[in-house]
């Protein structure tokens with residue numbers, strides 16, 4: 001048996017089209033154009049690529065994109081001052097500060113300085129607490145994208161056995177909260193989990209978000225399990241000067257022989273992350289203006 005491929009790239013295009021439709025209605029009916037500010041500190045080439053494609057897709061959805069590229073030596077104080085300015089700018093509905101930040105800047109301090117209502121990454125402690133208690137939050141983009149794919153695949157997630165591999169604040173923990181909210185039985189496995197293969201083998205749903213290339217192999221999976229691969233790892237290039245192959249946290253070749261459905265890398269969760277960033281910016285804009293939230297684009 002070979003698994004069904006869950007086409008995140010195509011699904012993300014649908015999400016972006018829905019966002020664009022809502023944006024055009026917001027403009028026509030209320031004269032509102034959502035705005036997303038992206039802040040990049042330093043010149044990490046991979047980060048620059050993400051920032052560029054985020055900016056492009058933001059504009060394609062009819063929103064305004066504000067890009068702030070700061071020198072790697074920018075002080076924490078100057079970055080906090082920019083965040084404060086964006087918090088108070090009525091044209092900015094969403095703020096994303098690209099992570100990781102340089103070592104001399106306290107990431108938590110910067111994230112928690114963002115107005116929670118504009119925190120489209122959902123990383124602010126207020127949003128984390130709101131999500132954990134089932135209140136209206138801004139939900140982190142990658143877990144939200146995974147949830148959309150799973151809801152589309154299963155309809156209802158109620159009663160499913162879900163194992164999240166990875167416990168990061170960005171993916172693992174919020175993913176577990178979302179699955180719990182949809183009434184899954186949730187286990188978070190990580191580097192210190194005993195008999196991790198046996199734990200993963202229980203799962204109807206496996207979310208791999210550890211950042212270790214091809215760690216989850218086919219023999220870890222229950223037959224028919226649905227596998228969502230969050231990892232984006234670039235392997236060392238075969239020859240000098242070439243680009244290394246992009247792989248997930250799942251060994252696709254062996255996993256796809258056992259899984260019922262699986263997301264590829266690239267073309268799986270990655271495009272959903274950016275689509276959900278746009279969806280969150282739209283949601284933040286609607287909330288800020290006391291308008292009803294877009295259906296199907298929130299958790």
Ligand SMILES: Nc1nc(=O)c2c([nH]1)NC[C@@H]1CN(c3ccc(C(=O)N[C@@H](CCC(=O)O)C(=O)O)cc3)C=[N+]21
Pocket residue numbers: 047050096097098099100121141232246265266267268269270271272273274
């Ligand atoms: N505050 C913050 N929020 C983020 O959401 C955030 C961040 N910082 N720092 C960097 C990571 C990385 N990230 C990606 C999003 C989309 C793709 C994506 O669309 N990838 C394509 C392929 C890209 C390629 O070919 O290189 C795919 O998977 O198909 C990748 C990576 C968001 N991040």
